[in-house]
Amino acid sequence: MFGGVIEAAEMADMIPMRIEEVASATGGAWDAVPDAGGTLIRAVTVDSRTCGDGALFVAVQGQRDDGHRYVGDALQRGAVACMVSRTWYDGQAPANRTRCLAVERPVAALGRLASHYRQHVIPADVVVIAVTGSNGKTTTKDLIHHVLSAGRRGSVAPASFNNHLGVPLTLLGVGEDDEYVVVEIGANAPGEIAHLSAIARPDIAVITSIGHAHVAGLGSIADIARQKASILRFVGSGGAERDGRPRQGRFAVIPSDSAELLAEVPEDYDRASGSGSESPAGSRCHTQTPAGSRCHTQTPAGSRCHKQTPAGSRGHARVCCTVGSSATDDVRVTVLETDDGGTSFVLDDLVSARLRFPGAHFAHAAAFAYAVALRMGLSADDVVERLRTFGPSNHRMSVTRRFGFTLIDDCYNANPTSMIAALAALVAARGRRRILVMGDMLELGPRSEEFHAEIGDAVWRRGIDVLVTVGEHAKAAAEAARRSGLTRVRSFRALRAAANHVRQIAAKDDVILVKGSRAVQLERLVTAVLDSGASASRPLELGDDGDDRLRWSAAGAAVENGSVHPFTEAV
Secondary structure (H helix, E strand, O other), rough: OOOOOOOOOOOOOOOOEEHHHHHHHHOEEEEOOOOOOOOEEOOEEOHHHOOOOOOOOOOOOOOOOEEEHHHHHHHOOOOOEEEEHHHHHHHHHHHHOEEEEEEEEEEHHHHHHHHHHHHHOOEEEEEEEEEEOOOOOOHHHHHHHHOOOOOOOOOEOOOOOOOOOOHHHHHHOOOOOEEEEEEEEOOOOOOOOHHHHHHOOEEEEOOOOOOOOOOHOOOOOOHHHHHOOOOOHOOOOOOOOOOOEHHHHOOOEEEEOHHHHHHOOOOOOEEEOOOHHHOOOOOOOOOOOOOOOOOOOOOOOOOOOOOOOOOOOOOEEEEEEEEEEOOOEEEEEEEEEEEEEEEEEEEOOEEEEOOOOOHHHHHHHHHHHHHHHOOOOOOOHHHHHHHHHHOOOOOOOOOEOOOEEEEOOOOOOHHHHHHHHHHHHHHHHHOEEEEEEEOOOOOOOOHHHHHHHHHHHHHHHHHOOEEEEEEEOHHHHHHHHHHOOOEEEEEOOEEEHHHHHHHHHHHOOOOOEEOOOOOOHHHHHHHHOOOOOOOOOOOOOOOOOOOEOOOOOOOOOOOEEEEEEEEOOOO
């Protein structure tokens, strides 16, 4: 069964499409159309294990497996059709091509199908919200969905479905009763964000940050800003009016701390305007949503967060809202306190809020969700209450207290910008000692050693007590920290050895932060440390008895115990 290209997720019921419409949208061909006019596609998947009645299985050639091997399995599980490559199709006997739609490239055809579905099937009043950025995409995406889901029905990209497969599958999961969908868009090469944005054509776009992520593929900060800002070209372009009503949205939310990004905002955007904290109306990012929209909830007049469309705006012009800590920002964020128990902050100088996990950078993620929610008609009180109940995804600032110490698991991914933000959260935590377990930060190109060394210097400057590194690249951070004067530094190539060391040095009231790139698999270290029992002297086991050293190929794949695990997630 094929689940190697993208993390398996349950199929979402889509708005049914006739099989001949799918063929037309993808440019595919059949030997004979199966039950023409009567067969409906009710879900699309790339994993045969999730196939059920009415599914279209898309056979994708992955780096570790080939979906064409599972065409038969998909059909047995209830798929009504399979989309396959023309090359595979032509090499099969007629009996094996039953209910197979042949296309030149299944991944490209999946994108064309999602684009058609977005523009011609998804109702005009369903709001498509797309989130991109160097850091914080998944948390911001999940926050937006969590806030909006109070009283509204919508869908959200599972996990980090943010690439050429995840974005189309998210859109194709929009159901008949959904009022919104939150899409995550990532990239590790130039042009990918523009390509995926052209498929999603968001009504509302959020850019979370501009930082040093995938520098090897995307280039300088200015280049990264240009790539991320390409999403802004597609805001509000989600198809023609239907029933006399334009699509809702035409709204973007961006951070104000990147001059490179601000310079890339298209000229046809109006700046959200108002009098800020001097106005009892509060947020300057709120404009009324169109009457008749399924997402429209009129904010009561006089509410601290209600603000009409700015006077002098250009009718249907797109609006750009900035988020930051300055008084000139459209949504101002003021962090009051952050520790291992959570983060307290104020929005617009008026709205007090709290998250249950540490990190000042998460207050900014909450501000993005706040701006989107106000745009969608929610009240500030509703937003604050939902923020209070939000829990982070796995391996994103998850706090566990065990054996007397506190462990902050933030090992889902890492780049220089997110590592510095996580360090700030560690510094703010209350503890006897602050320990950083740092894995390699990957895909940083020729400046990798420089970036790792900068983190090592920051560890010393910010008063971290102990540094433990895992991997060849992270050794540069350890060496820089030693040169700066930090004495408690250890470097390991092996996860097992690093985990044993962490468990042995962890003491009562210590706070341990674990962070590294996804491919380093530091979650295995986290599991070993937390499940090791009370005895600090007992060696830890991390699965098999083989050598668990991580070696890196030129392609950025982790070679572990002889098996290659490619790291291809877009950021």
